[in-house]
Amino acid sequence: xxxxxxxxxSHLHHPAGDRFGRCERQPFVEVDxxxxxxxxxxxxxxxxxxxxxxxxxxxxxxxxxxxxxxxTCLNRLTDLxxxxxxxxxxxxETLDVLAPGLDVIQLRRRIGMIFQKPNPFPLSxxxxxxxxxxxxxxxxxxxxxxxxxxxxxxxxxWEEVKDRLDSPALALSGGQQQRLCIARSLALAPEVLxxxxxxxxxxxxxxxxxxxxxxxxxxxxxxxxxxxxxAQARRIxxxxxxxxxQNGVGRLIEAGIAKQIFEEPHDPLTAAYVSGMRx
Amino acid sequence: xxxxxxxxxxxxxxxxxxxxxxxxxxxxxxxxALLIMVFLVLEALPALQHIGLVRFFTDSSWHPAEGxxxxxxxxxxxxxxxxxxxxxxxxxxxxxxxxxHYYAPPALAGPYxxxxxxxxxxxxxxxxxxxxxxxxxxxxxxxxPGPSLLAGILILTIMILPTIALMADASxxxxxxxxxxxxxxxxxxxxxxxxxxVFPAAKSGLFTGVILETGRAIGETMAILMVCGNVVQTPSxxxxxxxxxxxxxxxxxxxxxxxxxxxxxxxxxxxxxxIVALIVSxxxxxxxxxxx
Amino acid sequence: MIETPNxxxxxxxxxxxxxxxxxxxxxxxxxxxxxxxxxWHGLSHISWTFLTAPPENAGRRGGIGPILVSxxxxxxxxxxxxxxxxxxxxxxxxxxTSDTNLFGxxxxxxxxVLAGVPSIVFGLFGNAFFCKTLGLGFSILxxxxxxxxxxxxxxxxxTEEGFRAVPxxxxxxxxxxxxxxxxxxVHLLLxxxxxxxxxxxxxxxxxxxxxxxxxxxxxxYVDRMPESLLDSGRALSxxxxxxxxxxxxxxxxxYASALVLVIMLLIINGTASWLATxxxxxxxxxx
Ligand SMILES: Nc1ncnc2c1ncn2[C@@H]1O[C@H](COP(=O)(O)OP(=O)(O)OP(=O)(O)O)[C@@H](O)[C@H]1O
Ligand SMILES: [Mg+2]
Numbered sequence: 054x055x056x057x058x059x060x061x062x063s064h065l066h067h068p069a070g071d072r073f074g075r076c077e078r079q080p081f082v083e084v085d086x087x088x089x090x091x092x093x094x095x096x097x098x099x100x101x102x103x104x105x106x107x108x109x110x111x112x113x114x115x116x117x118x119x120x121x122x123x124x125t126c127l128n129r130l131t132d133l134x135x136x137x138x139x140x141x142x143x144x145x146e147t148l149d150v151l152a153p154g155l156d157v158i159q160l161r162r163r164i165g166m167i168f169q170k171p172n173p174f175p176l177s178x179x180x181x182x183x184x185x186x187x188x189x190x191x192x193x194x195x196x197x198x199x200x201x202x203x204x205x206x207x208x209x210x211w212e213e214v215k216d217r218l219d220s221p222a223l224a225l226s227g228g229q230q231q232r233l234c235i236a237r238s239l240a241l242a243p244e245v246l247x248x249x250x251x252x253x254x255x256x257x258x259x260x261x262x263x264x265x266x267x268x269x270x271x272x273x274x275x276x277x278x279x280x281x282x283x284a285q286a287r288r289i290x291x292x293x294x295x296x297x298x299q300n301g302v303g304r305l306i307e308a309g310i311a312k313q314i315f316e317e318p319h320d321p322l323t324a325a326y327v328s329g330m331r332x
Numbered sequence: 333x334x335x336x337x338x339x340x341x342x343x344x345x346x347x348x349x350x351x352x353x354x355x356x357x358x359x360x361x362x363x364x365a366l367l368i369m370v371f372l373v374l375e376a377l378p379a380l381q382h383i384g385l386v387r388f389f390t391d392s393s394w395h396p397a398e399g400x401x402x403x404x405x406x407x408x409x410x411x412x413x414x415x416x417x418x419x420x421x422x423x424x425x426x427x428x429x430x431x432x433h434y435y436a437p438p439a440l441a442g443p444y445x446x447x448x449x450x451x452x453x454x455x456x457x458x459x460x461x462x463x464x465x466x467x468x469x470x471x472x473x474x475x476x477p478g479p480s481l482l483a484g485i486l487i488l489t490i491m492i493l494p495t496i497a498l499m500a501d502a503s504x505x506x507x508x509x510x511x512x513x514x515x516x517x518x519x520x521x522x523x524x525x526x527x528x529x530v531f532p533a534a535k536s537g538l539f540t541g542v543i544l545e546t547g548r549a550i551g552e553t554m555a556i557l558m559v560c561g562n563v564v565q566t567p568s569x570x571x572x573x574x575x576x577x578x579x580x581x582x583x584x585x586x587x588x589x590x591x592x593x594x595x596x597x598x599x600x601x602x603x604x605x606x607i608v609a610l611i612v613s614x615x616x617x618x619x620x621x622x623x624x
Numbered sequence: 625m626i627e628t629p630n631x632x633x634x635x636x637x638x639x640x641x642x643x644x645x646x647x648x649x650x651x652x653x654x655x656x657x658x659x660x661x662x663x664w665h666g667l668s669h670i671s672w673t674f675l676t677a678p679p680e681n682a683g684r685r686g687g688i689g690p691i692l693v694s695x696x697x698x699x700x701x702x703x704x705x706x707x708x709x710x711x712x713x714x715x716x717x718x719x720x721t722s723d724t725n726l727f728g729x730x731x732x733x734x735x736x737v738l739a740g741v742p743s744i745v746f747g748l749f750g751n752a753f754f755c756k757t758l759g760l761g762f763s764i765l766x767x768x769x770x771x772x773x774x775x776x777x778x779x780x781x782x783t784e785e786g787f788r789a790v791p792x793x794x795x796x797x798x799x800x801x802x803x804x805x806x807x808x809x810v811h812l813l814l815x816x817x818x819x820x821x822x823x824x825x826x827x828x829x830x831x832x833x834x835x836x837x838x839x840x841x842x843x844x845y846v847d848r849m850p851e852s853l854l855d856s857g858r859a860l861s862x863x864x865x866x867x868x869x870x871x872x873x874x875x876x877x878x879y880a881s882a883l884v885l886v887i888m889l890l891i892i893n894g895t896a897s898w899l900a901t902x903x904x905x906x907x908x909x910x911x
Contacts, residue, residue, distance in 0.1 A: 185802075
């Protein structure tokens with residue numbers, strides 16, 4: 054495992070100039086023959102996929118095809134689920150994610166995750182950001198304060214909450230809560246962000262704000278986003294992967310550059326799905 | 333959940349320390365019941381060896397000083413007191429809960445429920461004391477001497493009534509609202525609805541309540557000790573004084589030695605056997621529920 | 625309208641109506657009688673001196689000062705032991721084992737049995753284990769430890785419920801942030817589980833304070849002011865029992881002691897139900 058770089062403000066805070074970073078199409082996460090079983094029952098099988106550094110990869114597919122399950126393999130949240138077995142290979146750079154002796158705490162620091170329902174802790178806004186930092190060994194008060202400000206600026210929340218950092222996070226609106234959750238992940242300086250339908254519990258306006266935020270993170274983070282909103286996927290994704298259920302088991306049907314997947318898909322299933330027909 | 337893997341980070345070490353601590357506490361908490369059984373058996377063993385199980389039921393009487401150890405009269409005392417109080421408390425308690433849910437005006441249901449909860453919290457020694465100074469003299473006027481099986485049954489009834497009432501209350505609360513709406517839509521009057529719809533739906537909860545109150549009735553000591561008269565005899569009428577197994581232990585433990593002490597632990601074992609039988613039957617009932 | 629069934633229905637409905645109301649009235653009257661009797665006879669005897677003075681003449685005169693102290697000490701020992709054990713076990717059962725885990729299932733089963741053990745059997749066990757085997761004799765320590773075993777199932781059950789009421793997404797998001805389980809427990813789960821823990825605590829205290837049978841031959845009868853935890857000490861409930869059964873002419877003070885005990889329990893019960901509704905309220909707000 055590569056040693057963690059210390060969290061610095063410069064790492065997080067980018068001048069407005071390169072707000073829209075670029076995607077270099079360099080493989081960063083390699084998934085090979087990945088399968089997942091819940092109590093012996095397969096959720097998805099044989100997924101082989103390569104995820105490019107700094108790009109936004111959209112995972113699309115019908116409900117129950119294993120998109121969420123796929124994401125949770127990458128940060129090993131699957132460890133928390135009784136009876137869940139993962140086989141195959143995942144490598145991030147040179148790190149073997151599924152290795153038995155891996156330090157999952159460090160892994161999860163490198164890989165942030167955003168959930169469908171905003172889930173800030175029932176603490177103050179400040180504590181929501183500060184407490185994970187402290188747990189990861191950042192003790193310096195000034196550094197913590199700077200990181201909090203920088204990440205809140207990053208997600209465009211700073212102006213909205215700077216005067217009430219000590220009020221409960223649960224008093225924020227849904228969209229604000231979701232951006233706070235994104236800030237909470239960004240504060241730990243992750244390399245990969247997993248987003249599981251981050252906009253689907255939000256109203257269209259907040260959804261748009263969060264979408265813009267995700268776009269602004271392109272280039273700096275490798276982002277995997279699950280979305281049921283194909284228009285959104287078209288707007289923001291560089292790459293796309295299409296999952297489908299065959300015989301009750303999730304499969305990766307097609308993956309590649311988003312434009313190609315959405316406009317000239319090779320597989321008829323993909324074509325049917327992206328054109329809004331039923332397969 | 334999966335157990336954690338060996339790791340170098342110090343936070344994992346804290347996690348491990350914590351998990352060891354938790355396992356330790358749970359291990360201790362989990363073994364207490366076992367420890368109780370072990371000690372009961374260990375202490376009862378001399379009596380079981382010297383006297384043998386059979387003599388506890390065939391000896392001519394309970395006279396430990398003379399080596400006579402017949403537990404049967406006390407067993408009957410316990411069973412009669414239990415049966416009597418369960419027979420009275422069960423309908424009263426269930427009717428109480430029905431009152432709360434279907435008959436009481438809303439302004440009354442809340443306070444009445446509070447009252448039952450308070451009743452549940454009053455210590456047995458207070459019930460016993462009240463029975464001793466109020467109930468026993470009253471019974472004594474009707475049919476001397478006063479301290480009697482009847483007094484024990486009445487006091488036990490008051491004591492276990494909150495248990496069944498609260499359990500019944502909880503299980504009535506779980507009856508799905510749409511059952512009731514369905515019944516009301518059929519034009520069923522109140523009691524018919526309760527009998528045909530509510531009771532079947534709440535059956536297993538009510539059974540559990542009965543089991544719990546029976547357990548309390550068997551195990552109750554102080555209240556019954558204070559009002560029952562404590563004469564070792566198989567009662568032939570409701571007005572006869574009796575002694576229960578629990579009262580016997582409480583009365584004699586202070587000075588019992590040797591086989592006598594061991595014999596008291598045997599009665600403790602008998603009590604435990606009754607409780608375990610109850611728990612097993614409760615399990616059996618709740619299992620059976622799946623199939624009906 | 626059809627005649628006959630309606631009439632029999634009416635009769636039945638009336639009978640049911642009468643017996644439901646009859647039961648409710650009977651219960652209420654009995655309760656008021658009991659409570660009224662104790663308040664009526666006890667209130668005139670309660671005074672500051674009664675609460676602080678030592679008992680005289682086997683308790684016929686004087687107060688209950690040392691007895692309150694002993695009761696408090698027994699309760700203190702009970703909580704000092706049962707709280708860490710109970711919370712630790714609840715955390716393990718709720719957070720660190722799955723529902724199918726064999727150890728968890730065995731522990732739960734054993735706690736169910738423990739919850740059903742009659743208090744007199746706890747007394748037998750306490751006498752044999754704490755007094756005799758561990759050599760603590762008739763002492764406040766033995767009594768408190770015996771009570772600790774007794775309240776453990778109550779404490780564990782409601783604390784565990786407190787933990788189960790914490791939404792799962794806190795655990796998931798904490799894990800996704802790479803927080804250790806200790807940190808998650810201390811910063812997130814424990815604070816959220818506090819209401820359940822408090823309810824269990826209050827219920828346990830209520831049960832412990834009301835207990836008599838388990839204490840007669842573990843903490844003993846001595847009504848002097850205890851000097852250490854190894855002294856025998858008389859709990860309030862035992863005092864009431866002793867005054868009414870073994871001391872002729874002790875009824876007046878027994879009434880007063882009973883009233884003190886009932887008041888303590890009313891306060892404890894009130895706290896428990898307030899906490900329960902309060903924590904329910906909190907849950908709704910946070911979700
Ligand atoms: N914890 C679990 N235990 C057992 N089965 C599960 C569990 N989580 C998910 N599954 C099953 O695995 C399959 C994939 O679920 P998953 O949640 O990954 O789908 P998804 O693609 O994210 O669906 P959606 O778009 O509705 O979120 C489903 O059939 C689901 O029922
Ligand atoms: Mg999903």
